[in-house]
Amino acid sequence: MSTIFPKWTNSLPTLAAAVAVGGLATVVGAMWYTFTPAYWNVGYMPVQPGGGFNHQLHAGKLGMDCRYCHTKVEESAEANIPNVATCYGCHAEGRLALYNTSAVHKEKTSFVREAYAEDKAIEWRRVHKVPDYVRNFPHDAHINAGVSCYSCHGNIARMAEVYQSQPLHMSWCLECHRNPEPNLVPKDMVFRLFEVEQRFAEKSSAQTRADEGKKFYEERHIAGPENCGACHY
C-alpha cells in the first residue's frame, strides 16, 4: 500500500485538508476506491470471553428483540453493548426455572454470575469497527430510514458467534448510498432478520421489492450522502 499511497494519506489533519480542497479529495478518494481490496476483513471473528455471546440461541431460538440489549440503536449513532446486569436479569442463580438444575447450563453461564458478583464488565471484543478518521457512522439514521441490521451485519440471529459479514469498506458504504432502494424494508421489519432474509432471498418477489423500495425511498425523503464531509468531516 505504502508504495501507492504516501504516508500522509493516513493522517487525519491532512485528510481534513484534502476534504477542504475538493478536487484533490476526489482524486484521493477515487484512488482509494479503486485500489483497496474490498473483502479484507470479512469473516473476522475474535475469540470472545466465555466462548462468546450466542445470538443464534438468544435472538434466534428464544426470539429476543435486538433492542432488549442494544437499547440505543434507534436513537444514537452507537449501538451499545449491554452490561452484565442485563444478562444477570435472566442468569442470576436459580432464575431460569427450566435450566437451573442443569449442570452444563450452570457451568456455561457461570462467567456471567462471576462478573456480576465482582462488579466487573465482561470484556467483549469489538468485531465491527471503522477507522477513527471515519468520524460519522450513525446507526439511528440508517435504522430510521428502514435499513435493516441484516444489510450490514448479515443474519446475526443465525450466528452462534458474531463475525463480520460485510467489508465495511468506503466503496461498500457508497454503493448503497447511490442505490439504497433494494435495501429499504418496511420499518417494522428492520429488527426481524429472518423476515428480511426471506424477503431478500425470494426471487419471485424481486419486482415487488424494487417497487416497494422505490416507494419507501420517496416517502421517507431519503438521501445517502456521497460528499466526503458527511463521513469524514
Ligand code: HEC
Ligand atoms: C458514506 C461514507 C463515506 C464518504 C461519503 C466518503 N468516505 Fe472516505 N472512507 C469511508 C470509510 C468507511 C473508510 C474506511 C474504510 C476504507 O478504508 O475504505 C474511508 C476511507 C477513506 C480514505 C482512506 C484513508 C486512509 O488513510 O487509509 C480516504 C483517503 C478517504 N476515505 C477519502 C475520502 C474522500 C476524498 C471522500 C470524498 C470524495 C470520501 N472519502 C467520502 C467512508 C466514506
Ligand code: HEC
Ligand atoms: C441478550 C442480549 C442481546 C440480544 C438480544 C442481541 N444482542 Fe447483539 N450483542 C450482545 C452482546 C453481549 C454482544 C457482544 C459480544 C459479541 O460481539 O459477540 C453483541 C454483539 C453484537 C454485534 C457485534 C458488535 C461488534 O463488536 O461489532 C452485532 C452486530 C449485534 N450484536 C447485533 C445484534 C442484532 C442484529 C440483534 C437482534 C437480531 C442482537 N444483536 C440481539 C447482546 C445481544
Ligand code: HEC
Ligand atoms: C431474557 C432472558 C435472557 C437474557 C437477558 C440473557 N439470556 Fe443467556 N440464556 C437464556 C436462556 C433461556 C438460555 C438457555 C437456552 C437454551 O439452552 O436453549 C440462555 C443460555 C445462555 C448461555 C449458554 C449458551 C449455550 O450455548 O448453551 C450463555 C453463555 C448465556 N446465555 C449468556 C448470556 C449473556 C452473556 C447474556 C447477556 C449479554 C445473556 N445470556 C442474556 C436467557 C437469557
Ligand code: HEC
Ligand atoms: C448501514 C449499515 C449498518 C446497519 C443498518 C446496522 N449497523 Fe451496526 N454497525 C455498522 C458499522 C459500520 C459498525 C462499526 C461502527 C463504528 O466503528 O463506529 C457497526 C457496529 C455495531 C455494533 C458494535 C458497537 C460497539 O460499540 O461495539 C453493534 C452492537 C451493532 N452495530 C448492532 C447493530 C444492530 C442491532 C443493528 C440493527 C438494529 C445494526 N447494527 C444496524 C453498520 C450497520
Ligand code: HEC
Ligand atoms: C445498505 C445501505 C447502506 C450502507 C451499507 C451504508 N449506508 Fe449510510 N445511509 C444509507 C441510507 C439509506 C441513508 C439515508 C438516511 C436518510 O436520508 O434518512 C444513509 C445515510 C448516511 C449518513 C447521513 C446521516 C444523516 O444524518 O443524514 C451517513 C453519515 C452515513 N450514511 C454513513 C455511512 C457510512 C460511513 C457507511 C459505511 C461504513 C454507510 N453509511 C453504509 C444506507 C446505507
